[in-house]
Amino acid sequence: MSGRETRFEVRGMKCEGCVAPAAAAIRWVADVTDARVGLSGKSAVVAGNVDAEAVIQARKQAGY
Helix, strand or coil, X not given: CCCCEEEEEXXXXXXXXXXXXXXXXXXXXXXXXXXXXXXXXXXXXXXXXXXXXXXXXXXXXXXX
């Protein structure tokens, strides 16, 4: 990842099948250049100059 990185907690993930949809939802947010979501840490590391509230809302709309 390049640029500024922000870590977010991601709740509601129960299996590896949740990781890709959660990451995809976050990647749709404006100015996100990359998103890595981890099941074991239940977190997402988001790259880019992003609006934290927009990332949180995207995650919630995806069910996480």
